[in-house]
Amino acid sequence: MIIRPSLPTDAPGISRVLTALTAAGLRVSPSDTDFALNNYIENPNGIECSVATDPEGSILGFQALLMAVEGNHYGVTPGWGIIGTHIHPEAIRQGIGGKLFIATRSAALKANLKFIDATIQNYNTGGLAYYESVGFRTYETNEDAIRKVFDLS
Ligand SMILES: CC(C)(COP(=O)(O)OP(=O)(O)OC[C@H]1O[C@@H](n2cnc3c(N)ncnc32)[C@H](O)[C@@H]1OP(=O)(O)O)[C@@H](O)C(=O)NCCC(=O)NCCS
Numbered sequence: 001m002i003i004r005p006s007l008p009t010d011a012p013g014i015s016r017v018l019t020a021l022t023a024a025g026l027r028v029s030p031s032d033t034d035f036a037l038n039n040y041i042e043n044p045n046g047i048e049c050s051v052a053t054d055p056e057g058s059i060l061g062f063q064a065l066l067m068a069v070e071g072n073h074y075g076v077t078p079g080w081g082i083i084g085t086h087i088h089p090e091a092i093r094q095g096i097g098g099k100l101f102i103a104t105r106s107a108a109l110k111a112n113l114k115f116i117d118a119t120i121q122n123y124n125t126g127g128l129a130y131y132e133s134v135g136f137r138t139y140e141t142n143e144d145a146i147r148k149v150f151d152l153s
Helices: 008-023 033-041 096-110 125-133
Strands: 002-005 046-053 059-067 081-087 115-121 137-141 145-151
Touching: 002 096, 008 033, 008 046, 008 059, 008 081, 033 046, 033 059, 046 096, 059 096, 081 096, 115 125, 125 145
Parallel strands: 081 115
Antiparallel strands: 002 046, 046 059, 059 081, 115 145, 137 145
């Protein structure tokens, strides 16, 4: 497996991962190529978007780190990072998420972030277990979601 920063040409591959997650009932947000490009690869508040590929270059998953700006629609404290992780359903539980976080953590340190937020729907047991396993801890819960934070200090 190869982990590397994403490129604009990865948009179709990222879109395929998102579409497969939607088909598996693990996603409800948009999955098209433009969404992949604008929301992850070329997000103006993006700090890093890393992809994991197989040796032939097919995208198995990706992880995006954004800067929380004033008024962000996730309600995350400005100045914190915001993380999102998406692994193709056929590639989950193979350690890809864990490897992606090594790259993301390093990008977060380079960007001088102090905290990273992960907001996970409370029924998403896999997502909750994953973020807990890489070191995130719960700091807030509400009706729909559990918010976890990774402390970089
Ligand atoms: C959640 C997700 C990102 C995890 O990625 P992954 O590559 O499968 O995770 P890893 O294989 O690196 O798992 C690392 C550890 O996390 C925990 N974990 C991950 N998925 C789990 C699951 N479904 N159930 C229980 N524990 C889980 C385990 O402790 C695992 O270690 P182990 O396999 O040695 O026991 C992936 O399943 C996914 O993309 N899900 C759909 C999208 C999503 O929900 N994203 C998160 C919210 S943005």
